[in-house]
Amino acid sequence: MTTLRSIIDKVNGMRYMVESLELCSSLAKRHLLSSEYLYAEESLAKEIENVDEMFSIAKDAVNTDLIEKLKMKLGHILDIRGSLNNIANAAVLDDIQLFEVKRFALLVSEIDALLSSIDYKTVVLPSLEKVIDILDPDKKRIAHFYIYPSYSNVLAGLRKKQESLKDENPEECEEIRLKCLEIEDEIRQNISRELYEYAKPLMEALDSVAYIDILLAKAIQADKMSLCKPKMSVDNTSYEGLFNPQLKEVLLAQSKDFQEIDICLYESPCLITGANMAGKTVVLKTIALAQYLFQFGFFVPAKNAEIVPVEDIMMSIGDDQSEMNGLSSFAAEMLNINAIIKAVHSGKKVLALIDELARTTNPEEGRAIVNATIDILENGNIRSLVTTHYNGLETSCRKLRVKGLMTDKITSDVTIENINDYMDYSLVENNDDIVPMEALRIAAVLGVDKQLLEKADKYTVR
Amino acid sequence: MPFIEDILKYKSLSIVGLEKNTGKTECLNYVLRRLKDTDKQIALTSIGIDGETVDQVKNTHKPEIELQEGTIFLTSETHYREKLLVSEIMDLSQQHTSLGRLITARAMSTGKVLISGPADTVWLKSIIKDMASLNVDTTIVDGALSRLSLGSPAVTESIVLATGAAVSANIPQLVKKTKFVYDLINIEEYESDIKEELISKEKGIWAVDADGVIHDLDIPSVFLLEKNKDKLFTHGTVIFVTGAISDKLLNFLRIQKNIKDIVLVVKDFTKIFVTPQAYNAYLKRGGRIRVLLRTNLIAVTVNPVSPEGYVLDSETLRKAMSESLQIPVYDIKKL
Numbered sequence: 001m002t003t004l005r006s007i008i009d010k011v012n013g014m015r016y017m018v019e020s021l022e023l024c025s026s027l028a029k030r031h032l033l034s035s036e037y038l039y040a041e042e043s044l045a046k047e048i049e050n051v052d053e054m055f056s057i058a059k060d061a062v063n064t065d066l067i068e069k070l071k072m073k074l075g076h077i078l079d080i081r082g083s084l085n086n087i088a089n090a091a092v093l094d095d096i097q098l099f100e101v102k103r104f105a106l107l108v109s110e111i112d113a114l115l116s117s118i119d120y121k122t123v124v125l126p127s128l129e130k131v132i133d134i135l136d137p138d139k140k141r142i143a144h145f146y147i148y149p150s151y152s153n154v155l156a157g158l159r160k161k162q163e164s165l166k167d168e169n170p171e172e173c174e175e176i177r178l179k180c181l182e183i184e185d186e187i188r189q190n191i192s193r194e195l196y197e198y199a200k201p202l203m204e205a206l207d208s209v210a211y212i213d214i215l216l217a218k219a220i221q222a223d224k225m226s227l228c229k230p231k232m233s234v235d236n237t238s239y240e241g242l243f244n245p246q247l248k249e250v251l252l253a254q255s256k257d258f259q260e261i262d263i264c265l266y267e268s269p270c271l272i273t274g275a276n277m278a279g280k281t282v283v284l285k286t287i288a289l290a291q292y293l294f295q296f297g298f299f300v301p302a303k304n305a306e307i308v309p310v311e312d313i314m315m316s317i318g319d320d321q322s323e324m325n326g327l328s329s330f331a332a333e334m335l336n337i338n339a340i341i342k343a344v345h346s347g348k349k350v351l352a353l354i355d356e357l358a359r360t361t362n363p364e365e366g367r368a369i370v371n372a373t374i375d376i377l378e379n380g381n382i383r384s385l386v387t388t389h390y391n392g393l394e395t396s397c398r399k400l401r402v403k404g405l406m407t408d409k410i411t412s413d414v415t416i417e418n419i420n421d422y423m424d425y426s427l428v429e430n431n432d433d434i435v436p437m438e439a440l441r442i443a444a445v446l447g448v449d450k451q452l453l454e455k456a457d458k459y460t461v462r
Numbered sequence: 463m464p465f466i467e468d469i470l471k472y473k474s475l476s477i478v479g480l481e482k483n484t485g486k487t488e489c490l491n492y493v494l495r496r497l498k499d500t501d502k503q504i505a506l507t508s509i510g511i512d513g514e515t516v517d518q519v520k521n522t523h524k525p526e527i528e529l530q531e532g533t534i535f536l537t538s539e540t541h542y543r544e545k546l547l548v549s550e551i552m553d554l555s556q557q558h559t560s561l562g563r564l565i566t567a568r569a570m571s572t573g574k575v576l577i578s579g580p581a582d583t584v585w586l587k588s589i590i591k592d593m594a595s596l597n598v599d600t601t602i603v604d605g606a607l608s609r610l611s612l613g614s615p616a617v618t619e620s621i622v623l624a625t626g627a628a629v630s631a632n633i634p635q636l637v638k639k640t641k642f643v644y645d646l647i648n649i650e651e652y653e654s655d656i657k658e659e660l661i662s663k664e665k666g667i668w669a670v671d672a673d674g675v676i677h678d679l680d681i682p683s684v685f686l687l688e689k690n691k692d693k694l695f696t697h698g699t700v701i702f703v704t705g706a707i708s709d710k711l712l713n714f715l716r717i718q719k720n721i722k723d724i725v726l727v728v729k730d731f732t733k734i735f736v737t738p739q740a741y742n743a744y745l746k747r748g749g750r751i752r753v754l755l756r757t758n759l760i761a762v763t764v765n766p767v768s769p770e771g772y773v774l775d776s777e778t779l780r781k782a783m784s785e786s787l788q789i790p791v792y793d794i795k796k797l
Contacts, residue, residue: 024519078556096565146550146570159548163531177546218783233553304544 003295011292012285013095016088016246018223021217024074035214037295038309045232047297050122052229057118066114067216073111074213077206080104083205088199092185092192092341099145101195102135103200105448108141108205111212122160123215125208126201134194146185155183171194207376218298230290231358233306237291237351237383237420241303244286248301249355249422259425260303263287265351266398269377272427273391274402275438279425280387281317282351287385288315291351308383310351314340316356329362344380350412352377352384363390369397401430405438414445463594463790464503465622465761466496469735470600472758474590474618478605480643480696483628485765485794489529490604492797493622499532502599507536508562508579509586509603514664527577527604529569534596536589538562538578547573552596557585564589566596577604581772583617591617613647614732620758624794626765631772633779635785640762644787645732647759652752661729665704669697670727676702684711706733707751709740715749716740722748730755762787762793 007199008014031329038044059066083097093101105128132141149156162176167291195202221227227247241260261283274280290300294307318329318334327335332402340352357373358366367390374395377384403424405414410422419442440460444453469475476746477493479486488505488745493760497504506529529547530537537545539562540565553566559581569575580586590601596726603618610760613621623643654660656674667681683689684703692742694701703711707728730753734741744751766774783791 078554094543095541095551096554099554103554144550144552144568146548146567159571166572180548 003033004035004037005033007037007292009390011288013246013289014244014292016410017289017293017298018400021214021221022071023081023217024071024213025077025210026079027079028074028210028217030079031207031210032214032217035296037292038297039309041232041309042293044295044297044309046461048229050215050231051218051222051299055121055123055222055229056104056217058216058219059223063118064116065149070111070114070212070318071193073107073114074209074216074349075212076103076107077209079206081203081206082461084199085203087192087195088417089191091195092189093195094188096134098188098191099143101131102145103143104206105135105202106141111209112253115212121211123208124202124312128198128429129251131195131198131202134191145387151187155180155187158183163319173445193256214420222299225301226397228302228305229301230294230305230307233308234375236264237306237308238262239287239290239302239305242283242286242290243301244282244289245301246440248283256420259423261426263400263427265383265385267383269374269382269386269395269397271374271393271395271397271399272375272385272387272402273399273430274387274391275404276442277419278402278404278423279356280402282425283343284315284317284355284385284387285428288313288317289349290352307350310383311349311350313353314343315355316340316352316357317353318359328360330358333360335344337369341373341376344376344382347381350382352382354384354386356385366390367392397416399430402427405441416446421446464494464507464790464797466500468760469493469497469602469620469622470500470502470618472600472760473594473601474555474601475620475622475760476603476613476618477622477624479624479642481625481628482770483765484626485763485767486605486624486774487526488765488794489622489624489763489797490602492794493602494530494533495527495600496675497600498532503534503597503637505534505536505593505596505598505601505660506577506605507589507601508577508750509583509605513516514553518655526574529572530571531569532704533569534566534593534598535569535575535577536564537575537577541576541578544557545573545575547571561744579603582704585592587617596602597728615730615755615757620760621647622764625729625760625762625773626766626794627774627779628765631768631770633774635773636774637782638738640739640783641786643748644759644762646734646741647754648730649751649755649756651733652725652727652754657754658726662704663702663704667694667700667704668704669695670700683709689693695720700725700727702727703733708737712736712740712744712749714768716744716747720751723752725752727754729753731757759789761792762789763797765794767795 004018008018018032019089038047056065078100081099083093083100086097088092090449099258106124108128109132133147137148137235139190147155150158158176158180162173162180165173165176240262242263243260251258270281272280290302290305291310291313295309309370315331318333337354343350349390358369370386370388371394372391374386374397378397406422406424414422440453440456469711478492479485483766494504494506496655538559541561542565544577545664547569548571551565551567551570554633557563559578561578564580580589586603593601625636625640627636628733629639654670656670657677659667659676667679667684669677669679670675678698679693681687681693687694701724703726708727715726718724726749728751762783764779766776776796780793
């Protein structure tokens, strides 16, 4: 079972997305991290619809006030699972735990009232009125708690007596105090026993408020980051205006724009070529992120998205810390590729994303590995994207090319600071076998030693 | 009712003992008892104690602070469970201390309770601020053990200083030691338009020139002063040190040629960690010291009983102290 927690640091940009969610409670954060990767179409569709519904509610200006109130209430929710487990285990709760339960039940009823006011029915909160009644004998509906005198006339009388005897007769007073404690303990036992019946609705309420918090946070994030509601697709995954939210923010801080891209993945491998610094890896990482976001029921960073749900997303993107495991980068890559090939053989529905396949070995064998891998990928239930610098590949698969440096637009000196302004990151179909030869040019922009460049230029077979 | 009226002028008060057993708790109980007769809402908390002392305090101390009905108090879950009074829980913190979360409760009867508070002054400050929403007029902070730093005006607006035989069993010695702390508390305020700006500086050593312009002297710490001697007076002789003031710093300044022009500015008296010898020698040579924030000292109380059982003559002690400090001094046992 894949949970969000297990992939959050494996998928580039996922932590950023999770951290930028405005979750109101830490309870919701824990729930979110334990949420599962959804594959079954029905549950996935339902999740997306739930976010969409909340998105419409949160976006409607009429509800601004309500949303603020809702967020405040959700923010007061604490993870009282410990106290609830005690109830379910028929244990006796102390005042602090009873206080927690009472405050929680009151909050749930307030949240329920807010949601009812807009006729929201998707997430149903169980009624905790009975729980409140048990813990609020004076019907004040204030989230305070102690063993109120109204629980027992005897207790009320003894407490009064104790107070009046305080200065006169300390010994008797202490005796009464102990008697009071005894009665209080009895009352706690009774209350805990009465609450036992409501252990299940209390637990459900805890899960439900956490879920509402998550839906609201996803909806607000979708609005703030201009994410779109992904449509479920059967054949092709396609993005219009795909962007990387984290990179977009970084660029924005430097007053630059992220160039959105359009891409469509058919059920066959697709090769991407392009110059260095043309953003091929970013494309792969962003597609991986978008697919994961979709499978965990988030909106995705694009203007339009139609996505085919997959059982697994497999990546070979060369920033593994493989050296740490004693593997060479080639060995680590081959093991990743092997896992993908195995998935193909098993008939699993997979999205495979492979960055610069076989780049760390000699070009001849490297090219052969690319050809072979693409051959196998063509025959599986798999959508894949492979980036490469190799030319002379003998495959008939679909090829895309990042446009790269816009040579005709270059007016002044290209530097590392402004190179982005002259890059066109959009993808075009590329059916001839020409790969861009811009490595030296870009090296020059990076300010690499002149002698090296001149020598390299001589060696280049033109 | 000595000094009770003064307490009510402030939103927060800390009761600080110069040593353990200087009668801080008695003083607190006196204050709480007297405040009952006013119509003001009082809240009580403490500042957390860490490490070993937690266990010491937990195991050796029994609840000894007597709360009056209606008083709001904040204490840890652990101590709340040991309370000897009836109280209503009003709130529970999300943050944890080493003794559990903090509980805000209202005493529904008179009785004893152990008070433990937040672990740091930042949290304490936010608690004091939040008390306004519970209609609290004055929040009292029990200065748990001898922590003068709590008396910082950055945390509470006013303090009561508890001293006594536990500090010294020799009256002149005791008076001398107390007088020194009293002098520090009463250091004159640095009057200037740029005070707020100085307060906002969190680290470093700064100079204020004749035009009131603040300069970063680029000296990382007072410990590196000797190496950066040449930089110190490049912008005049008003020097603001954000960190702690030590003997070494005062001794260094004292031997400078321009000592009579030097004004050493510190945030408040709790930043001064010097011996009376170094302090007095610095002043005697003509050096000046000023604080940005001054604490409102409400009263000094004395406890004539030492923990070893030695009892000083209450009247002699009180008089000697009062004469030296030039303010009324109260024997905590007789209040």
